[in-house]
Amino acid sequence: MKYPKSIIRCLLGLSLFLLSFGHGLVSEAANTLPPGLVIGDSDGIHATSEGEYYVDLVDILPGESYQKEITIRSLDLEEPFSLGLLVEEVSSSGSVLWKDHITLTLVLDEKEIYQGPLLGNGEFDWSKTPLELGVCTYGTDKVLLATFTMDSALTNEDLREQSRLEFYWTFVGTKDQQPIKPTEPSTSDSSTPTVPSDSTSGPGRGTLPAAGGTPHTSGSGKRLPQTGEEMVYMFLSGLLLVLIALFLWKKRREEEQG
Template sequence: MKKGYWEYKWLLIGLFLLISLSLTLEPVEVNSESNLPPGMVVGDDQGIKIKNDGQYLVDIRDVAPGKKWSTKITIINIEKDTPYHLTMNISKPTMIEGTLDLSQEIQMTLIYEGKEVYKGPLSGVNKTVNLQDKSAPLSLGTFKSGDTKMLEAQFELDGKAYTNRDFFKKNSVENTWYFKAVKTTLPDTKEPDQPDRSLFEKIITRFRLPNTGEEWRNALLFSCVGLFLILVLLLIIKHKKMEKKPPKKKKNDRK
């Protein structure tokens, strides 16, 4: 009877810890699968911050002929000791309305860190570059911790190529830019004759606090599993002691 009671109690404890683990680790797992990790901050000069899905909506409505404008997007890696490689794609237009196909008529120039990386229609496809091709995204390079870079998009709609008929209906277009950051490693720049770190430094590095979401997830997982094993071990020891303990003798009733 006692053996069945202890087995039932251990089963309940194990189920409770497993449920706690799943609830604790689920949010971290979602973040680890996002296109932009929390350490990569991307936003434009209008105050729009790109969320962790990496999607940036380009929405142009009722633009006048001859109009020129630009948008600056700042990209920062604020995550300590974690470099990322950033890429960018442009979707096919998700909405085109009006007489003109603005995805073809609006000319766009992308300037990254002072260098022109694309020039052509808003659609992202010209004679030599196809930014809609997911297998060949535009590489924005590697971001070390603390790196800040800027992507500038310049737009223009020709003011001489159209008549009033082209603007009888309001012309609108939408497409989405996709940013994706992947954790990477930097080349080893350590000199061959550089001495190894001391034992004390190695111990400090080994027991430092986690920095990334993945490291926190692993730390929580190992901690919970370790506590669970210790608890089970203590219960087993206690149960063994109770089994070895001789039963108390009943005293004879005095007449």
């Protein structure tokens, strides 16, 4: 009988395909920012639902500065949301390595949170660890002022050919896990999560989940809830059972006809 081995191979392949499909759906749901969080600047450029924000620096001369005022608006957030910012270099070309000749200053709500090279200062790598922007709550705005300053030491010889640096920012975050307020005094529980401080920034904090990748876990080791995950797996399980039944029915019919 060759049928059992064939059935096993087909079902294993089908199961792997369905699990991969379901994992993709769940990951996609975890990658998006909350619908009630709007991030945009005065030029009309907005961050995508995945948090990606495009920065365009055009015709800036040595010694000049360019500013972007970005508003982070919490219109309809059901729960507080911790927000961070990642930077990623896409490509660099030309005679000037712009990432070494552009100083970036970030001021959040009139408080400086970063000053240094465009892609990190060596002590803090915000291409891997998000630069924290605090906690967003319902009905509040945050204003992020980004100032890009070109190196005044660059000469015409340095700019003899066109140089280009492509990079993008990604706003990332996770739901704030607030402790439940006890109705009566109780002993402290080391597993109770705490609310991140608005004024703290830098690599000393825990990393926030970046857009893309697999579902993350909270500090207590428990997986954070994923939107629609239960329905996805119920659908895939039902689909798998239907396909198995059809396969066995077809096999039995072929045996009867043979």
